[in-house]
């Protein structure tokens with residue numbers, strides 16, 4: 001990361017950050033100011049050291065701008081992992097919220113494999129905070145342009161209980177593979193994932209992804225038409241990779257990158273929280289989105305010509 005891509009945030013600066021986030025979410029300016037002050041006071045108060053990797057909560061060094069290399073990597077491979085986006089107090093609160101959800105909805109006794117808990121954004125403040133009260137949303141918005149992204153309506157807690165080995169060997173694309181032909185697919189723009197546990201070892205529940213398949217899938221839908229999205233596209237798959245990250249890191253993944261639940265042969269339950277983000281106006285344009293991997297990503301368009309010269313829609 002280049003030095004001028006990093007900024008030091010002190011507790012007082014968070015008032016400004018929280019205000020921007022809160023007013024964007026539709027709150028009145030007065031309510032936003034009250035909430036921002038309360039939020040800043042809450043953060044400034046000493047908290048119990050429950051975070052897995054405790055660091056100084058008064059001063060955080062976080063990346064607030066994606067580098068050109070990260071933008072290029074996202075465009076080419078379809079995903080990036082940004083380290084240390086989540087401060088320890090927000091991480092600890094999210095883990096506590098997951099503990100609570102698991103008390104209400106535990107997996108079956110002896111369960112091994114994926115266990116998903118879906119909730120509503122408005123009803124899960126400790127999970128929403130991962131995206132709303134950190135630099136995460138602004139970082140995601142850099143892919144679509146300032147002010148272009150919407151907050152999601154849903155939260156997903158993705159857990160993988162060991163021992164689990166994925167035997168499908170195949171990716172999927174969310175939201176369309178089992179739809180009825182007359183129903184529009186539930187496409188979106190970017191998957192934002194937050195690691196609540198370390199996933200930096202091989203087979204520790206890391207998400208499986210097939211790099212670059214967002215571009216292959218778009219090519220397929222240009223050839224067959226977007227209404228062909230009722231099953232997984234018949235493409236030659238590249239080698240899959242495991243997404244690696246530490247608790248507190250954030251994944252940004254292009255919607256159309258093929259992915260799947262990864263193996264967990266570690267001795268710990270894997271925890272990730274996902275949000276499916278849409279660019280404003282996305283839903284009406286799902287046919288264009290499936291054919292043009294840059295449809296929602298205006299800032300990426302000038303960067304992609306190097307590897308997309310002969311592969312642009314309409315060429």
Ligand SMILES: O=C(O)CCC(=O)C(=O)O
Pocket residue numbers: 114158159160174206207259260261262272
């Ligand atoms: O378990 C994971 O991280 C992946 C979940 C997944 O593939 C999905 O929700 O579409």
